[in-house]
Amino acid sequence: MIRWVLTIFLALVVFSAAMPWLQKLGIGRLPGDVRFRIFGREVFLPFASTLLLSAIAATLGKLL
Template sequence: MIRWVLTIFIALIVFSALLPWLEKLGVGRLPGDVKFSLFGKTVFLPFASTILLSTVIFLVARYL
């Protein structure tokens, strides 16, 4: 269980770093991605996009 939590946490960090490039492809605007302003800063939590990208990476890794 802790392995999956760590994997998702690392995926969130990587996804947030790659977000400017991925937004051009339409990733980051899925239902389940949360974007809000808090104390003048924009906070983005890409839950749905992270699950989608993790699933794609898992399937690619499984079949290679």
């Protein structure tokens, strides 16, 4: 359980850092991605994008 929580947390950190580049590809605007402002800062939680990119990575891992 802890391993999955850590994996999801790391994926969120990586995707948040790479969002300007990924938005050019259309990632980050999927239904299920949450974006809101709190205390003047924009917070982005890419749940659907994380699932999509994880599925793509798993498929590539199986094929290679």
